[in-house]
Each structure stands twice: as C-alpha cells, then as structure tokens.
Amino acid sequence: MGLSFFVCSLLSLLLLIPFSCSLTPDGLSLLALKSAVDSDPNQAFSDWNENDTTPCHWSGVSCMAILGNSDPRVVGITISNKGLHGYIPSELGALVYLRRLNLHGNHFAGSLPSQLFNASSLHSLILYDNNFTGSLPPGLCRPPRLQNLDLSHNDLGGPLSPNISQCKQLQRLILAGNRFSGEIPAGLGSSLKNLVQLDLSSNLFNGSLPPDLGDLGSLSGTMNLSENQFSGEIPASLGRLPITVSLDLRSNNLSGQIPQQGSLTNQGPTAFLDNPGLCGFPLQNPCRNSPISGQRIPAITPEASKHIQKGMKPGIIVAISAADALGVAMIGGLIVFIYWRARDNKGSCSCTGKEKLGRNHVARKWFCGKNRGNATESGSEKGGEGELVAIDKGFHVEMEELLRASAYVLGKSSLGIVYKVVVGNGIPVAVRRLGEGGAQRFKEFEAEVEAIGKVRHPNVVRLRAYYWAPDEKLLICDYISNGNLITALHGRSGQAPANLPWPVRLKIAKGTARGLAHLHDCSPRKYVHGDIKPSNILLDSNLNPYISDFGLSRLFGITGNPNANISGGYLGSVLPYARTPSVSAKGGDWSGTTAGTSKSFTDCYKAPEARIVGARPAQKWDVYSFGVVLLEMLTGRSPEAQWAATGEELVSWVRKAFEEEMALSEIVDPALLREVHAKKEVLAAFHVALTCTEAEPEARPRMKSVSDALEKIGSSSYSC
Template sequence: MKLFLLVFFLLCFHFLFVFTLSLSSDGLALLSLKSAVDQSGDGAFSDWNGGDSYPCGWSGISCANISGIPEPRVVGIALAGKSLRGYLPSELGTLRYLRRLNLHDNEFYGVVPMQLFNATALHSIFLHRNNLSGPFPASVCTIPRLQNLDLSVNSFSGNIPDDVKKCKQLQRLILARNKFTGEIPTGVWSELDNLIQLDLSANDFKGSIPDDIGDLVSLSGTLNLSFNHFSDRIPSSLGKLPATVNFDLRNNNLIGEIPQTGTFSNQGPTAFLGNKNLCGLPLRKSCTGSGSSSHKDEPGNRSKGLSPGLIILISAADVVGVALVGLVIVYVYWKKKDDENACSCIRKRRFGDENENEKRSACTLLPCMNGLKNEEGNDESEVEGDGGKGEGELVTIDKGFRIELDELLKASAYVLGKSALGIVYKVVLGNGVPVAVRRLGEGGEERYKEFVAEVQAIGKVKHPNIVRLRAYYWAHDEKLLISDFISNGNLANALRGRNGQPSSNLSWSTRLRISKGIARGLSYLHEFSPRKFVHGDIKLTNILLDNDLQPYISDFGLNRLISITGNNPSVGGFMGGALPYMMKTSHKDVNRTNNRLSLDNSRGSNNYKAPEARVPGCRPTQKWDVYSLGVVLLELLTGKSTESSPTSASSSASVEVSDLVRWVRNGFDQESPLSEMVDPSLLQEVRAKKEVLAVFHVALACTEGDPEVRPRMKTVSENLERIGR
C-alpha cells in the first residue's frame, strides 16, 4: 500500500512538473501579468492557458521567429482599452525580444518597475491613460532603440532628469497631463536629433523655455508646452525649428514681444493665447507702452456739494430717462415679435404644404438676422470686450469670392435644417450662385481673436475634395459661416436612397472614385494643411456629392468653432452642404423631426468612432479619422448602415459598427465567399472582384483596434490610388 501511494505521488509530481515546463519562458513571464491584474480583467486573459507550449495564440500577444532561435518569441503585447486594473510586474523585463508594449487606456497603478527596461529590444512603450505614478523612469533611456514613449494622462511627478538625453533614437516623447514639476532641463534637447513629437502640456513646469529646444531639427506637428507655468521671454531660437512645426504655448506666464523670425512667422494668435504679458504680432497687441498719467484732484477742484435746484433738475432728468428706456424696451419687444413672424415665412415655405412654386419664393435672411443690419442698411451690431478688426463686418477669406452683407441678407434663402448647431440656409445670391450659410450662435464674444484665428486657418484649406469656407461674419449676437453649397446631397442618401434602402445608383467604379477622393482630402488635412487638421467626425452624412458624384468633405473644424461660440459641439453639423434629405413634413411635425435628426446624428457619429475615441476626455488624433474612413469604406463595400434607427436594427442591411467590423473580419477568417459580404448591387460587376477585395483589405487595416497598427492617411490614400490602375 505504501509503495502504491509513493508511486501515485511520484506520478502526480511528474505530470505537474511536465505541465509547468511545457510553457515557454516568455509564456511564464506573461502569466505574471495575468496574476498582477485584478479578477475583473479575467475576460482579457480567457485564452491564456498555462498548458500551451507557446503564448503566440493568446489574445493581445504577437510572436516572431528570431534568427538562430528554434522557438518563436514574444515581440508584442497589445492589451489597450481592456479596463485592466493592477500593477506592472517586473517579470515583463525578461521578455528579451519584446518590441512593443501597448497597455494604454487601462487602470494600471503604482510605479513602473526598473526591471521592465531589461527588455532591451523595446522600441515603443504606450502606457498613457492609466493611474501610474512615481518619478520619470530615467532607466528607460538605457533601452538602445527606444523610439516612442507615451506616459501622458497619468500621475507621474517630479522633474525630468538630464538622463533623457541618452534616448538617442527617441522620436516621440509625450508626457502631457501629468504632475511633473520644476524646470525643463537644458542642454539635453540638442542630443535628441531624431525627435519628431514633443508634448509636455498640462503639467506644472516652471522657469524659462530652454533655448536648445530650437535645436530639434526633426520636430514636426505641434510643439506643445501649453498649460504650464513657463515664464520669461519666448526664446528666439524656436524660430530655427522646421517651418512645418506649430507652436502651442497657451496659458503660461510668458512675457515680452513674440519673436518674428523663422518659424514664428507661420504661427497664428491661438498659439499664444492666455499669456497676458505677451505682445506683438500675431496677437495684434502693441508692445509700446501707452501709459496714461493719473491726475489727482486739486483742492480747488473738489466737489463742494450740490445745490437743491440742481438736485431737483437731476431727479427730473432721471424720471424722463427711465420712461425713455421703458419705451425702447417695449419697441424692441414688439420689433422682435415682428421679426419672428417674418422668420416664420421661411419655415412655412420650407416645411409647409404649399406647392412647388410657393416653396421656391423663399424669404430673405434679413428678417431673421436680428442685430446685423436694419432694412435701411445701418449697422446695429457692436461687439464688446476682446474685439478687433472684423467685428460687425462680413469678412471674405477667399480673395476670388465677392459678396456684400446687404446682398447676403436680401438674397433668397431656404432653410435646409435646424439643430443644436444652429440653422443652415441655402442662400441664392444675386448672380444666381448658391451658398450655404450657417448661424453658429450668440455667445463667445470674449473669444473673438481665437474665433478669427480658427476661421482663417480653416479658410486656408484648399483642396478639390474639401468644402471651401468662403467668408464669415462676427457680431455680438450673430456668427455666420458662408461656404460652398454642394448640390447633390450626401453619401448616405446616394448609397441608400431617401427611404433607407440600398441604392443601385452607385456603381463600383463610382464608389472606388468616391473612396479615393475622400482619402485624398483627409490626407491633405493630415499632412499638408496649415494646421494638419484632425477632422474627428468622418461619416457618410459629412461626405457631400456634387452633380458629377465627386466627394466633398464637410464640417472639419466646426466642433472647435461651436465650442468657442458656446453651443453644444457634441452633435454633428452640416457646414458646407445640406442635411441628409429635404424633409417634407407638415408644419406641426417640424420640432419633432428636428429632434429626431439631432438624436440620429449623435448616435451615427458615435458609431464611426475608433475604440480609443470613446474614452471620455480623449484628444482627437489622426488615427481616429483613419478608423472612421475604414468604416465608411466597409459601408461602401457591404451596403450596410451604421446609422440605422432602432426600428430597422434587425434588418440585414444594417448592423452596429462594432458588429460590421467584426462581421467582415470573421468572414475573411472563415474564408466566406465574397458574394456573402459585398453589396448585392455590385455582384454584376464581375471584373471588379480583385478591386473590391483590395479595398476590403485597406478597410480592415484602417479599422485595427490598436491605433499604432493603423496606417497613416497618406499611406491609405496611396494604397487606394493603386487599385484599378
């Protein structure tokens, strides 16, 4: 019996020993990460099985075959946005061939262990948006090939050490929204000659901006030092930075005159706002003191009191003044009521049941634009506060565009739609040319300079696939944007028709041409526009079409302008074109229809968002647009909608965006026939099969869950251009 028990225990020990040794050393190191995470994160590790030989099939793990090593080794960990709460185990440093560590948008806490940097093959560390704390991990610069370090939106504190100059290969250093303090070290930045992006915003840095930051010859995009406590003058050496660099020095304590050499000449006023002691161009604030001497009252000039007769006279004048003010208030009230009645004629002709001829005889904008000009043409608007040139005036951005305010207000106007972002009108000018006019709101008068800077930047964007902003108007109670009117609705209607059903009007060649045009426009916004814009709200309804079915991207920059004027930026707008369809409802249904449009629009916009964009407080990135374009491409390929109403959600022609992306990926994984995924209206174009397949692959690359894996928009555009040649 004893012999039997001994044999039994030996066998159990043997099987346990073999089970443990069956997993590679990389797999054992990864299991330490699983054990360091609270139980709530088990869903992310559901297939992490200690009985496997290698961890290469585990979720979020990528492996590669290394020359001279018989077994595959772990080269990537991608567990971003999994709501993982725990600490970073030091055993991760034993992953000798780990190249990319991507754990951002989780809830990891504690310090970053120094042993992590024993993984000397690392080139990218993405730990942003966690709860990590402690000092800047100086040992990170012992990694010889480190290129990307993003520790933003954590609770790191202390100083940036001089050792950062040892990160010779570093391309991106992003430390925004932490608790770093002290002065930025000097004499280190000239060593980082590969640095492309530097973001130190929203910390507690103080002191002067180091002169040698101007030696970052490879820098591109935005040098972001905003929302700190930097003082002293802006070093003129920043003018040596490449001309493509934008400055963001807002909300510091900088003083003196803004230099005007080199790169400074390319900066707008927005880059320097919030520094009350800065002066010079482009703030339009003179640096010459205009001190006014105060005059003290001499004894002989002091008041000796008022006589009784003068007091009675002043009292009588007060009574008369109050009466006049009352009359003015009554007049303004009834005048406003008259104007509202005048505006109603537009709404009645727009939404009512009149015949087509009556609808064409629209009102003018004049009765609806209180505070712009009266019927005699006298300017009634005055802007108080932080104003300047352009207040109360119609300003044309495009030199080739000519329009007068009187012409705009008295031209025929048709209401295209109304939402939380204001009313959009189609205005037909005297020469017969239609324009789109958007009313932004009545607030934001104290942010005049910021508004003008943003509008001017948008107005500089000139591309054949982007809606042009032609002019703007600013006044205390009116903000208008005048842009091109695109005549043929939007891509959502063209793809699915006005009844929401798939449309056969778009052939494959047309869809491919539209896809290329959208990608070209976005690539221009990302790479070549003055601000290197992020659109942030790409969707079918923001792609407008002309009569030749050429695509135009609308609404870029609109959310920023809306936030300046104080309106709600959460609902997508329609700058530069019409609403998705010309609503034909009775007058009593107008408010209900407008409310439904706002809800649908908000829901549809969210469906196009990248996974990381759904985390509250995230700053838009260009990779958001890449993901949204991928969803648009999948809609063009499959004919399925991501903006369907709940009543049609069960239809085969509509799925939620996460299901659409997953459905297409599953179809390719299971090698399903292409005919089961592509829009049925395209099945007759047999010759397009290879092209359709190629666009599917581009769309799947764009909709990768990890933003670092997604291609740049420029690459997406180039890949699409090759298709069909």
Template sequence: MRRLSSPFLFPFSLLTSAITITILNAVATSAVSPDGLALLAFKSAVSGDPESALASWDEDDADPCRWPGISCANLSSSPDPRVVGIAVSGKNLSGYIPSELGSLVFLRRLNLHGNRLSGPIPSQLFNASSLHSLFLYDNNLSGPLPPSLCDPPRLQNLDLSRNSLSGNLPVQIRGCRQIQRLILAENRFSGEISAGIWPEMVGLIQIDLSSNNFDGPLPPDIGELDSLTGTLNLSHNSFSGSIPKSLGNLPPAVSLDLRYNNLSGEIPQSGSLANQGPTAFLNNPALCGFPLQIPCQGTISAGSAAPPGNRGEAPEADSSPSRKKGLRPGLIVLISMTDAAGVALIGLILVYVYWKLKDKERKNGCSCTGKSKLGGGKMDKGQWRCRFCCKGTEASENDDDDDDENDSGSAGNEAGEGRLVAMDRAFEFELDELLRASAYVLGKGGLGIVYKVVLGNGVPVAVRRLGEGGGQRYKEFAGEVQAISKVRHPNVVRLRAYYWAQDEKLLISDFIPNGNLAAALRGRSTNPSLSWSIRLKIAKGSARGLVHLHECSPRKFVHGDIKPSNILLDNDFNPYISDFGLNRLMSIAASTNPHDATPAAPGGFIGAALPSSAAATPRPAVDRPNPYRAPESRFPSARPTQKWDVFSLGVVLLEMLTGRQPETAATHVAAGSSAASTSCCSTEEKGAWPELVRWVRMGFEDARPLAEMVDPVLLREVQAKKEVVAAFHVALACTEPDPEARPRMKTLSDNLDRIGQ
C-alpha cells in the first residue's frame, strides 16, 4: 500500500511545500495579517480564475478586509478587525480548498458555492471554531465527509449538495448538535444509515439526502426529530422495506419526500404520515395504501378462497366431459369479440349523447363563462336550463345574495358535490385538467400543503390544500374567498380559483417563481447575494402591497403574519405578499359546526393569527415564538390591528439591513457593551422585543460603526451608506414598543419611497 500511495502523495507534498514557501515569502516582504495569509493560501490553491475574482487579493495590501468578497468585524477579543466572512460564489474558480482556511478562527460564514473546486474537503477546515454556515454546494468536491465535521460548536447551516462526495454517512455526524440545515443532496453517498444518529441532532430543521445511493431500511429514529419544520427529503435513493410507523411522530409542518425508492408495504396512517399528499410516496412500485391510488391486496377473491373440499359437492358435474374440456377456443374468441363490440357501441352512444347535449346547450345560450342576471340575482329562463352545468360559477357569483333562500340551498348542494370555481373569467380551466397535472410539493405548514401544478397550457399555479371538514359552511367559505379575490395589487399574490367539496378544499393562486425572501436572505436560494438596490425594491414593494390591504381593499384588512417566508419574489425580485386571509379560511375548513367559526375582527380582518381563546382549534401546548410579531400581540386578549403589520415589516426590514435573523441575534447582543444592555429598554420591553430589535437599538445608542451592524454584503456599495442609515431609522420607528408611536403603513411606505430619490 505504501508503494501505491507514495506516487500520489509526492506531487501533493510538492504543491503544499510550494504554497508554504509562497506564504513565507509574503510574510518576509509584507505586513499582511495572519488572516490575510490564510486568504492568500486560498488564492494560491486556485488554479483558474476566469473572471479575475481574486485579482485584487494582493500581498502588498496589508488590510485583507478591503479585498472583494471578504467581510471583517471588530471583536472585543482582538485589537484588529478579523475576517468573519468569505463569499466568493459563482465565479467558476477551479482548484482546491486549502487547509489554511481553518486558521481563520473567527470565520463565521464560508460561501464558495457555484464554482469548480475539486478534491476533498480538508479536515483542518473545521478548526475554524466560529464557523456558523458552510456553503460549498455546486462544485466538484469528492471524497468522504471529514470526521472533524462537527468540531465547530456553532455550525448551523451545512450545504454540500451537487458535488461528488462519496462514502457512508458517518456516525460522527451525530455530534453536530447545533446544526439546523443538513443538505447533502445530489452526491454519491451510499450504504445504510446507521441507527442512533438522528436523536442526537436536536436542532435539525431541514434534512435533504436526496439523489444519492443510500440503501437499506429507513432509520426509524428519524421520527424522533421533533425540531423539524421544513423538508425531510429522502427521495431518489434505494431505500427499501416498509415505512416506519415512527415517522408519523414528525411535526405536522414537515414536508416528507420519499419518491423514487424501493419502499414496500402499506403506508402507515399515523400522525403526520396521514397528512402527506400522494406526491410524497410516488414511484415506489411496491408501496400501497392511502393517499396513493394503489389498494393493498389484503383479501383474496371468493373463488380462490374456496376450500378444496367444497369442490366435491357436485361430483357428477365435475365428471362431465364438457366441464373437463371447458369452452372451445373458437367460442371464446367469438364471445370476446362480441363483448368488445358491445362496449364500443355503448361508448359511441354516450359520446353522441354528450355532444348533442352540448350543442343544445349552446343553442339555448347556456355557457359557464358568463350569465345574465335579473334584479335581485335571479336567473332568466335561458339560464335556468343550464343551472347545473354552471353550478360552480353560480356559487361564486351568488354567494352574497343571502336574501335568496333558493340560492342558499343550491349552494349547499353544490358544496356537497364539489365544484371548481374560477374567480377570474380569463383564468378558467377544468377540474380534470388540474387533477391530471403534475404536482410538486413546495412546502407544508400549519396553513396546509402547497403544491406547484403546471396546467395543460403550460401555466404554473400554486395550489394550497386546506382541509377536509366544514362541509356545512360553504356560503361562509365562499364569501371569504370572494373578499380575498377582490384584493388586486401588483405586490399581493392573486387568488384565481377555489375548489370546495365535503372532503377537499383547495385554493388556486398565481405561482411566483423565485422563492421567498427568507430563502434569498439565508443562502438557500439560487440567486446571488441581494444587493442594496434589490433589498430596497423589495421593502418598498412589500410596503405598497400592505398599504393596499390596509386602506384600499373593501374590508381594510390586517395580514397579521408578515415575515420573510410570506414575501414571495419573482424573477425580477418584485415582492408579493402571500398567505393573506388563510387563518380565517382554515378555521372554516377545519370546522363542521357553524358556531365553531371565529368571527372576523372589526374592519374585516381575516388574515391574522387569532388568539387562542377565539381559535376554532386549540393551540398546541408549546407554541413556537414568532420573533416578527408585535409585543402587544402576545397577550391572549389582544385583537389584531394594522400596527401589528407595521411592527412585523419593521423587523423584516432590520433583517434585510443586518443579514441577521431576529431569533439568532442574542449572541450579538451579548457581544455588546454591558452599559448599553441596560440603557435601551426596560425589563418588560426586553422580554417583548425580538433580540434583533434590541441589538440594533443598542448599536445606535452607543454610536457603534455602521460596519458592525450592516450586512457585510451591503458594505461593498459605498454610495448606499446614507440610504442604509435612513432605512435603519424607518425600521426603528416601526418597531417602537408603543403601537401608537408607530407610523401608519402609508407613512412607512412614503418614507421608504423617499430613500434613493
């Protein structure tokens, strides 16, 4: 083995020696800091730089904090600024990752995705003890996962997808107790996943092991991950055996994906497994049961189940020559041809009758694309003939005619039969077209499963599956949907249609193709880092959409759940407010008793998260805190107001400015001065405010440098510093603890529009 390995190690040793000599020469000829030397080692390891991304990384420049892609911070433990972030992504760099990067002990974020780096991931890289996020996806890295992967105690985000990494999933990975997102998709990992890994990883939110070569049974203990809230993607592997019943213990918000495996047996109908859509289990040939349309063969037909002894009850029949020989082949063929001809004739008759009825319908002026109404919402005689062909349309347009008892009764019948109701006449399609289309799970949470569905004409839509109850409350549901569909603004997701039946309720809206703001800010988007101009564009558009909801819509709505994941982005980064009005609809869809509904709050509120005392279903015992909610919303008796949305948008704006999530800002607060911790706010306010709001207020009161507070990505845009400061002041005004001190959404929008003009 030594003879075989030495020829391969010798060139690598020469290369390492050359890099070391280069670094020593740099030390002798310049005053580059130790962090700068580690960065120069990375530059030396890059063999190809077609876009000259590292050209200005120069050993003659003693301050690496000025190099492109490098972020620094002043830390109390060091007199000089230290490197805390490296972001050189999408530059087509070729080469390898040097071990010297592990000497950056204050490095928090390493983002090298979208390059052509190859070779193994050096184990010394994880000597960077402050490492929080590691994004190496979309490269050509190979080899196994380093055993030192979990050495950094703060590592939370690990994305190594779309590489050529191989080997087993090491048992040592269970030491990553703080990791939240583990994404290893599209690699060459193989073998069985050992038991005992997942119970140790108590902070996991998302797991993606798809498109690998894992085999063996699904690990049952993965069902113990009660921290999961995102996707558990195990698709496109070779897992076999049955689905463990323990996977039903996963939280209801988890979106499960087990497609394209070799799983078999019946799908357990326990816990969250019963809430998954059919997409989660497709392309497992031996899998059966709900929600798949493949029944499990649990019984045997009556003929094959007859006991052998029963065949002797008619010996004379069995002994007859005709019974022994059976039917002659010619007679069998004749019977088969006669049956086929009969079936074909019946089919032709049915088709003929169908088209005759359609022709008669057209002659009588019956069309489901429109109708003429008399006074009071009554239909004329021509329309009455086609009433039942246009049930769904009638329900959508007559839902407000509560004084017509006949209309109300017909609505109840239509609800029971199930109809697709188009809210926009220019966006009509058939129910069969919707059900036949390919569906992809976009997400799953407390507001139902969301699918991306591509219709026959190529138009994608978002379909949200709400629930299976509320069969007696069609009129109420239709009224709420009508109110939501009337909200039309360039920055609000538009509701196009809905489907109502006793056992299924669907909402069909526009599909926004570029993900949401949360994914774009937190590195899980394919987009490059958001520039200041894009962030300002998103903030302004979001405020305009909320102004329309607050002041221009018929009911003057409150959204009540503004957060980055509810702000969708299109390909031009135009924002769209989503998930508007869903809480009210969910309370209707989940209830079968009309008196169980939560009445709309004054002003026509249908969008906010309702207090537990008024909710249609009780809250769980442990409710995950929402750092975007206003402090006053945490009181049980609080009623939603528009100032809630102002506070939430202010927190979102602070997240866009700082690049830090509200719930993870506590570590940065601790790094601030002790004096500031007592000056910014009272004890009661500290308990109500998100940590990010407190940290920013402390920074402004202490007059800390802007570079310590703003997202390092924005520091490159020097001309935007005045605009960033102005945006900070707008956000701080929105996050005042006193609701009366906060501006109206219209004022907030006007203040944002002035920035950059």
C-alpha cells in the first residue's frame, strides 16, 4: 500500500515538471546567459526556448557542424546594442567551440569571469561599450587562438598584467576608455608579433614608453596611446614602426626632443600635441642647445670657419640663429593653428569630448556630427539627419552597426582617409571619408554615386553604399585584402618586393585591361577613370586585380574638398567620353617647356595632353596610363625612380632601348630573367605597352583592342 502510494506520487510529480532534457549542452549553457540578464527591453531572448532541441535557430546564435559531433555546435554569439542589463555567466566557458562573443553596446556589469576563457576556440571577444569592472582575468590568454580583444569604453582597471604577452596570436588589442593604470609591461612589443592594432588611449597608464613597442612590425593604422600619463622621452626605437602607422601620443607628460628617425619623421604635429615638455620638429617648440629639428646642417669647412670667425661678430651670429629659430617656430605655430582652426571651425565637430560614440577616437571623428545637423540647414535636401543608402540591395548594414564597428586606418592621401571597418557579421569593408562640405549639392552627389554604383565588373571595386549628411559624406566599398600593385612590385618600406612571376603579372595586366575596357565601352555610360596607376590597382588574396578610386575626384569636388582640383579636368570622375585634340608633347617629357604643363612626379602616369591645364578628360588618357603601368610591370622600374636616376621618363627610356636594340636582359625586370620560356610573351607585352604610350592620342588603340591583344598572349578571349 505504502509503496504504491510512493510510486504514484513520484509519477505525478514528474508529470508536473516540463521535460527539457532534449536541449543540447550548448543550449543549456546559453540559457545561463538568458538567466543572467535581468532587463531585456528589446526582447533579444524572445525565441530562446528551453523546450527546443537545439539553440542554432535562436536570435544571435550561429552554429557549425563539427567533425565527430552528431549535433551542430555553437560557434558565435552576437547580441549587440539591445540595452541588456546583467552579467556574463561562467557557464559560457563550457562552449568549447565558441569562436566569437559579441555583446557590445549593452549594460553588462560585474567582472569578466575567469571561466569564460575555458572556451578554448575563442578568437574574438567584443565587449566594448558596457559597464564591466575589475581587472583582466589571469587566464585571458588561455584560448590559444585569441585574435581580437575589444574591451574599450568600460570601467575596467588595475595594471595591465605581463601575462598579456602570452596572447601570441593577438591581432587587435583595444582597451581605450577604461581605468587601466601602471606601466605598459616590458616585452609586449617583442611578444605580440601579429598585432595590427593597439589602442590604449584614455586610461591612467603612466611611466615611460617601453622601447620594444618599436618591434610591433605588423602594426598598421594607428597606435593610439593618447590621453594617459606617460612620461619621459619618446624612444627612438618607435621609428622602427612601419611607415604607414599613425602614432597618437597626445595629452601625456612626455618630454625631450622628438627623435627624427624612421616612421617618427612622417608624423604630423597632432601626434605630439598637449605634451608641454616635448620639443623639436614637427612642433613649433624648438629644442634649446640643439640644431633645429628637421633641418639639415651642412658641414663647415676650415675655410668657412675662418671666414665666419673673421667676417661676423658673435653677437650677429647669435642674432641670426635666434631669428632662424623664431621663424621656424612661427611657421610651426601657424601650421598647428590652421589645423585646429579647420577642425573646430563653425559648423564642424571637433570630437574631443568623451562621449560614447564608438570604439575609439577614429570612429568619433567619422560620425560626431551624425545627428547634430539643423533640419533647416541651407540648401540641404536631406535636412540634418544623416542617411546610409545601400546601392547594392544585398548589402545590409545598419548605421549604428557601422558606427560602432572595429576600424583602423588603411591609408591617407590628398583624397582623404580610408578605413577598414569590420562589421558585425565579420565581413570587412573599406570606408572612405569624403569631407564635410557640399551640403547644397545633394542631388548632384546622389546622381554621381548612383552612376558609380551601377558599374559592375569583376575587376572594378564595387561600391556598396554611401552615407550622406550635411556635415559628413562616406563611401562604403568592398575591402580588397592584399594591398596594391605598387607594393607587390616594389615592396613596402623595409620589405622586399613579392617577385611576381610572369604568369601572375600577365594575369594582373589582363584583368586591369578588362576592367578599363568595361568602363570605356561596356558599362551603362562610356566613362573615363582618369587616374590609373599601380596604387589604384588593388589585389586580392589570389592576386586578382581590382581598379579602385573610380569617380573619386568628382565626388571630392562636389563635397568641396580643397585637395580635389577639378579645374584641370584630370579626374577620376564619372564623365562621358570626350575626344581630345592631338597635342604634340613628344615622349610626354614634362621637363620640357610646353606652356601649362606640370612637372610634378605625380604626373608620371599621365598622358602628355593630360598635363595641360584645362584639358578635358578622355579615354585615351587611361590607355596611356595603363601603358605606363604595363611598362613598370615589365621592367620592374617605377617611373619616379627612373626619372630620379636618369632624368628620363620610363616611356622614353624603353623606346630608346628598343631603337638601339639593347639586350632584353638590360630592359626587363631581373626577376623575370629566370623565366626563359616567357621571352616571346614578354616581348609581345612590351609592344602592347609601347602602342598604348604613343605621344599622339589618335595613335593609341582603344582599351578594348588593348585587352584583346593581351588576351591573345594567353589562351582565352574577352568580350563585353
């Protein structure tokens, strides 16, 4: 009787409890995160149901089939900008296949659990813009593949543990906007060989800068150490950083003379501002008892020394030296004043505040005026509210996601700054900032961008979207991952070139020719690129070429950028085909006396007629420029280096070499000499290049004919 009652009672109890044991272990770990959230205003967990058998269809969860596992395993959690309040539970560390945890833009608090780093597959931890406190867990580097660590804009503190050097695969270390203190541990620079981004700005770090930071040879973009309490001198070893790195040491207590070594000589004055003890170039503050930084002091011969001693009194010498120093100081001060005046002029946003508008100061500079405009701003059809417009309907990125994405500088030029931005889905895009002007020309800007967006070709960089506001314009394009042709041919500073074999060079030439032929004849309108050069030919991981910067100068002219000179007509613009009259500028020698021509090294890829002020862009300009690029690929000589070494243009030098019947080994790139089998193909490509670079425009072929000629060197033919 008693046993029967017990069994019946147990069965009744089991029937009252929902049966949820069918959910996978990964799903149970995720339910711990849902339980740790005490405020979910946007219902981010509305479909996280404990009665499900798998979490793989839950919002923000991504899974992958893993060899040897019957069920797909959780590899990603992305729940950002949902206003969540709570903490991170230690149970997430049980997700052994978790690769990416992205909870940025919420209100998570508490410390980071050490157990989280038991997730041995973790490679990206994106937790910026939350309220985390405490110090970094000692087991931070336990996951062997940890690559991206972004904990910026929280309330973390304490010293930076030397254990951070054990994160050997770390590529991005972003700790800006916290309360970390103490010195940067020694060995950071020598251990993190894969680091491409370092941002420790807006903390309480102090002490001297470790000299081994100069060993971060993979660094790119910006090394940001601004708004801390660093003191002492700037190590000269920082000059070993890659030449493309932008250094930001503003608002510290650094002192002494700025070393004039390596990449340090390429930094502008803003890199060193608000360090009262610093002196030397490029600041307006010259160092006492030392030569004026940045000026070369000629050697003084004994005869000159006697002349100085006899001919000039000491007082006069002192007066002249003081006047020179004052002049340099005034010029430096004027440069800094103009810079900050331009940044803080009326209607602009200086972005110097601490507002939470993104991961670092770079993001703040992009979008600081995003919702700041006046709805009645003069002439702006869009009012003051910015708008992100997707040209490619398959491109889905919200403005808020772009605003808060991880970003770093790819390059800077007279046509602005280009950033690499990694959006929430892990796909990188390239974002070019156009400027702040042109508020009255929205319709013109829109028409130009829409025309660029209609150009679709495998060898032309694809424009995906654009952002328009009265005080900010951005272009969002595909990110091409392997640099450009100029670095592939000649290498970066301090690095050897890639020694591209002939089949690869021929593939690059063919692809570039196809892209140009499409712009000229096969696209919706007959376009002129106007700025073909190796730096505008990008390469992907398979060394396929992509023509970039198409239409850029025209857009810069619309936005009122002072660096976009549209008066001469030599634009990377969306312009219809124009026949240009023949211009006799034999050989294209810009050292000649032709009126109105330019003599700048930047003209080395321009056609002779393109160097005349006021000339209208024509497609034959592109043909000539492509011919120069092809000659550079064949000879291995850059036009600038050729001019500097011989005073002769590359085109003229090659023509003379063929006229004098020089041996091919004296003309071709030495890296190609080993490929004896390619001799006939190389000669054929030389003839194509020389035909493209005829002095008379009418003597040059159309780009379609050039492409066909190159295709005959290979196997397949190309048509529109």
